[in-house]
Ligand SMILES: Nc1ncnc2c1ncn2[C@@H]1O[C@H](COP(=O)(O)OP(=O)(O)O)[C@@H](O)[C@H]1O
């Protein structure tokens with residue numbers, strides 16, 4: 001069974017008498033271990049899809065299965081649980097706590113999940129080392145560059161071993177070098193088997209992913225492997 005199954009997903013927003021169909025009969029499978037970019041112009045439905053994939057909102061109709069759970073049938077209270085257990089979020093603006101160290105920020109989701117202090121500390125150090133911040137464990141946010149803050153955010157997103165890493169314009173606030181480095185971190189995670197979905201409006205970022213899905217007016221316009229030449233080798 002695919003990690004993500006979307007079947008005939010519709011999302012309709014109602015404002016007064018006006019209805020906007022932001023997603024129209026969207027059907028899609030994503031397998032465990034895939035590295036997928038979802039791109040599309042402003043207004044094409046990316047944020048709406050991110051909210052649904054991230055269990056932040058329900059579709060108006062259709063089915064969403066995540067890791068065997070039929071998310072579309074679950075009440076909002078259970079969406080929160082699924083979100084905490086199965087999804088790691090990475091945002092354009094990092095969303096780290098300002099008066100905490102890198103280590104504390106990464107420990108936080110494990111604290112909510114009631115891991116022991118020792119496990120919190122060991123796993124947080126291990127993750128920060130993996131993203132290249134071994135020598136920044138006790139730095140506060142304002143002592144880190146944007147690229148370093150995003151690395152902390154990636155480590156934090158991975159803390160509870162999520163089935164799905166969901167990134168919303170993760171390089172949008174970074175200079176091109178730091179953005180490149182962050183994409184390299186994603187590539188390394190992909191090689192380790194992590195499922196990753198990046199939502200972006202930037203085709204250059206999408207090229208770094210393994211598969212690229214383009215939205216247009218709430219529908220899938222194209223769905224292609226980004227490196228067809230290497231995919232056909234051997
Ligand atoms: N909360 C909302 N209420 C009404 N319409 C919305 C709302 N959110 C998004 N929309 C509409 O749904 C469509 C898709 O929006 P969105 O998912 O934000 O696209 P994108 O992230 O690709 O720019 C747009 O036409 C937008 O105006």
Ligand SMILES: [Mg+2]
Pocket residue numbers: 046047048
């Ligand atoms: Mg958007």
